[in-house]
Amino acid sequence: MTAAAAALKEKGIDVIALSQGEPDFDTPEPVQNAGIAAIREGKTRYTPVAGVKPLREAIRQKLIRDNSLDYDIDQITVGCGAKQVVFNALFASLDPGDEVIVPTPCWVSYPDMVRLAGGEPVLVECHEHFGFKLKPADLEAAITSRTKWLMLNSPNNPTGAVYSKAELAALAAVLRRHDRVHVLADDIYEKLVYGVRFATMVEAAPDLIDRTLTINGVSKSSAMTGWRLGYGAGPIELIKAMNTIQGQTSSHTSSISQYAAIEAIGGNQNYIGDFVADFEKRRDLVVEKINEAQGLRCRTPDGAFYVFVNCAGVIGKVTPQGKVIETDVDFAMFLLEQFGVAVVPGSGFMASPYVRISYAATIEELQRACGRILAACEAVCESEKTYEQSKATA
Incomplete structure (x- = not known):
């Protein structure tokens, strides 16, 4: 279109x-200035694949501050947008024939990403009269012996649906009965909510932290779509595998974007x-x-x-x-x-x-x-x- x-x-x-x-706003001036300063200070060379430590520390503090999630810095990885982080996770974890539950309507890339990684997307319709949200009974019915991931995007693209903490807890109750199933929580629109409170899966179900990958970024909240920077936090073995894959593809995202993102994530966000x-x-x-x-x-x-x-x-x-x-x-x-x-x-x-x-x-x-x-x-x-x-x- x-x-x-x-x-x-x-x-x-x-x-x-x-x-x-993407937002039609310009990248905020303090974030722009942080990127410009990085160029002038010569921060233009290769960085660690997982991202520079000051950025990962800023992400760690953000997750504590905003989501009550506490990760070690080595449990955090930075990629070329949240999109790459999602792909790395699927590519690192799926064997041929593994199934990924994708509630629909869904972001256009999810099913094809699953297929590219060798998996099978299992599309579960979320009806308009239920607010386009996945119901626990429908989740239960979709799980099989081959289910590896549940992908949750809240706030959702394209519907704008936002799961409450109670709704996530109800889904978590189903997942506790199926310990093979992991959760990919795509929170990229986290900051853009209207009159409701945002919650992420591990906040609603802390006991699922060892099988949940929480993904976010700066593209929507800080109008930085072109800067290409997203991040994920999750189990250390998964993060290591994702870093290995990224090390053989893009290596790392732009060093300039990383230093700008430190300001976007850790600076004033008025x-x-x-x-x-x-x-x-x-x-x-x-x-x-x-x-x-x-x-x-x-x-x-x-x-x-x-x-x-x-x-x-x-x-x-x-x-x-x-x-x-x-x-x-x-x-x-x-x-x-x-x-x-x-x-x-x-x-x-x-x-x-x-x-x-x-x-x-x-x-x-x-x-x-x-x-x-x-x-x-x-x-x-x-x-x-x-x-x-x-x-x-x-």
């Missing part, structure tokens, strides 16, 4: 992109409150407008910066161009090609018929985009009426 939107923009067509998975306040206003605008659109509905997400929109009400309808909207991909392409709004089809997140709208855009852009989406839905519904009338006449 991003490529298609860019191609239309190159032709001079006005396209509003709501497909982006800017995060500003980010959250802005995102919450944008979220409320999008939710209100989308729920006014004919054929669309959405929940109010508790975290991240996405609204996951149910578009079942427009499936099967006919566009003014005479094309039947058969899938969420068709609807997304209709929005893009006829109304200049780029969203992401839910099928990419293993959930249909939905589309994901990112509200990491200005209020003005969101207002214009929502106006176009409402107009698109109205056009489809009017076209459907005309189509049905013509059929009746015939």
Whole structure:
């Protein structure tokens, strides 16, 4: 969708992109300055694969401060974004045929990462009426003798769902009956929550610390997507294996990014409150407008910066161009090609018929985009009426 939107923009067509998975804020100035200082101080050479010690110590203190998790520094590894840390963990631990439970809707990369590492993704649908969250009974039903990991992403991309501490504890009660199953807790959107308290798995179930990998990073919370820095904390043998794999692939992430991340993780983070306040206003605008659109509905997400929109009400309808909207991909392409709004089809997140709208855009852009989406839905519904009338006449 991003490529298609860019191609239309190159032709001079006005396209509003709501497909982006990154904050639209600049990296905070103190973090920028820390990176610049690292360059000027000559911190531009190879670093240990696991990351420089001052960064890993900053991460260690962050986990104590924010999550009540206490790890030794050697239980912490730094990678080229949280994405690489996830991949390293899967590659280090999966044997051919091992299963990984992936609650859906899920981030698009999870199933393919599992396959690349030789495993089998087991997709477990999390229904909208349960808040897009995994239920303990569904987790129990999905576990087999080959299950190696449960992947949990909270706040979730694409739904914005946030698991409470009690909900995580209920899942942990199931996991205690299956000591072979490990937990990969992807907390990358941790700081972006609205009116709810964030909790991570080991905080809810401290006894699972020896089989949980907690993953986070600076891309979302500090608007540092391009700096490519994520981290993981977990059992020492797993971390060692992950470091071995990373040592033969990327070695380490940018030294400059590492020293900037020390400031992002350990420095003043008042800017995060500003980010959250802005995102919450944008979220409320999008939710209100989308729920006014004919054929669309959405929940109010508790975290991240996405609204996951149910578009079942427009499936099967006919566009003014005479094309039947058969899938969420068709609807997304209709929005893009006829109304200049780029969203992401839910099928990419293993959930249909939905589309994901990112509200990491200005209020003005969101207002214009929502106006176009409402107009698109109205056009489809009017076209459907005309189509049905013509059929009746015939």
